[in-house]
Amino acid sequence: MSDTATTGQTAAAARPAGVRPGRRGRPTDWRAVGAFAVLTAPTVLGLGLFKYVAIGWSFLLSFSEARGTVDLGSWVGFDNYTFLLGDEAFRSSMTGVILFTIFIVPVTFGISLGLAVLLHGMRRGRAFFRTGFLIPAAVSYVVAALIWKMSLFNGLPSGVANTIGGLFGWDVQSWIASTDPPLYWIVIITVRLWLQVGLYMILFLAGLQAIPVHLYEAAALDGASRWARFRHITLPMLRNTSVAILMLILIAAFQAFDEFYNVFMTTTGNSTAPVRPPLVFLYDTALKGQDYGVGSAGAFLLTLLIVLVTLLQGRLVGFGRKD
Amino acid sequence: MSTSLTSRRAFLGGSLLFVGGIALAACGKDDAVKAGAKVTLEQWYHAYGEAGTQQAVIRYAKEYTKANPDVAIKVNWIAGDYSAKLHSTLLTPQAPDLFEIGDFQYVDVKNGLLAPLDDIIKGQEAEYSKASLDSATADGKLYGLKMMDDAMVLYYRKSVLEKAGIAVPQTFADLAAAAKRLTSREQKGLFVGSDGIGNAAYLLLWSGGGDLLDPEGRKVVFNSPEGVAAISGLKQLHDDKSLLLDFTTDWYDPGAFVQGAAAMQWCGLWAMPAIKKALGDDFGVIAWPKFGDTGQAVSRIGGWFAAVNAKSKHAEEAKKFIEWLWIKQADLQKDWCVSYGFHVPSRKSVAARTTEFGSGPAKDAADVLANTGRAYPNLWNTTMDSAFAQAVLKIAKSGGDARSLLDEAAAKAQAELDKQLA
Incomplete structure (x- = not known):
């Protein structure tokens, strides 16, 4: 499972390892080559051993019957894949995460950008608010999910959400256990926003600070309104930042695990969860159910989905395209 | 330049020495453990919550080494998702030599993970309950030695029921009516789990005369007419809004009951000391009542x-070692069961000597367990549990059709069962 969780980062990390071109003609500096080898070997070997070998093994497992074992041998072809695609639980897990992504990506993006713009325009207290919004990014997902579950959104009249609701005369709600209406989305989405928005906001702020001030001054002289300046200067100048952030949010959404797992966790795990994103489903299958074959197949289906969506997004918004 | 290079080298060399030193120290420590004994056994326990349990098992291990100087035992206390960690470690060379298992699963036997224990249990069978032996038996051999029995029973608050003029529930209809009557803004009638499901679906199924698998363990039968009727009972509890939901702790913790958030709670015997401390004698225990007249x-x-x-x-x-500890050492078994938490000793002779179960609610709970205790069949695994639980979720909370949902889940569980038996 961690294979899929880090594939994206791995690909990115492997790229800069190439040597810069354009040094032909000079005699080879063997000392430098040696130093290069010594310095990069641990990472390359580590990546190779712990990532690519593991990913390859997992790929082979996805074509085997592997219950309670990670030994290869009993090949079953595409059985694991057809089983998953025919399994209502897995399909609803995939459609669930797609719907979740469609909602959470623009919301996270919008709020992060909005906060960054507001903060960027502040004259005083910018550092204070910046730190304030960033601190949640340092909080563990597990801890935050448990605070949301046990303190903010518990089902008691004394819970924070119910106390606030009580001020408006609302009934005591069970925020996580009730599925009709599905109030648990409020819990899941607020905890994710609280955790993630700060970090993306910082990235946007860095992007905003790189925009030359004279562009705004010139536009102001020309009588451009605030909105026009935002629309025609800020947004276009932030394009590269935005595209990168969009991709990060997207991948993070598809890999949602911790807050779902912890908010819905009971003594029997996540079997009674009203929604199980793919990683929770695969955790249950591979690690709790000890079915590594089906678990691996699911991991590759999820990877395929992430790759497709990322490529599609690249097409639409032009990731890596030159300005 | 040259100075910085030397210092870099010195740093690198220093780091290498440091790492090497740690490696050596680790080896040295290992040798020290083995110094006295020829064999060191790695043993795994899940992290018990009760204070003193870890020290107790370490003490048992030391006592064994004292009596058998050739064998040392290294106790590993595993926090977190024990079953997942155990099963993934069993696939590696770091696998422990002996360990404990909560829910016994047939697949472990099928995969050859467990050694049969028939030779050490020979002649001792009568000491254990049938449910305990059945759970750990696969293909005619026994693979697990019960260390202690945990009873899960229904706790009720005597004073609250009396005040409302409600008798102790004898049937599910009584229980549902009582739960509804006892529900107010500050207190709910019944707590079966934060998700409003917990064990309740299994209890309803059994109490209605249904079962998970047929007696031969070849067919999934929870979608029998009795099963469908009984499991639908959970929907009634949800519709009545008499269940406590989203409490801060789950059903295994007595928090909701002792804080008065629920008048009745499904919980374990392990919680009885805490409940007694908080409520004195103001509580009683019963089995989950029968569903309908034909149930139990x-x-x-x-x-x-x-x-x-x-x-x-x-x-x-x-x-x-496990023969010594869990069969021969009656005093240690008793210590393990009642000195830290509160469990029924799994061996009848030890339970008979344990005065803690001689009277009061503790005796009631032990009796309830002896007369009505049920365990999951070892062919029942997490995938089947998942299919079942998802159907129950939709029946209880979203008003789905019980018949068709359970049929669907049974078909899925049957496919999984067939794969296990293949």
């Missing part, structure tokens, strides 16, 4: 089994 009252029997890794080089030594 049920409770759940849980607990932990000692098991031996079949692939261990020291399987024989490990077997000798």
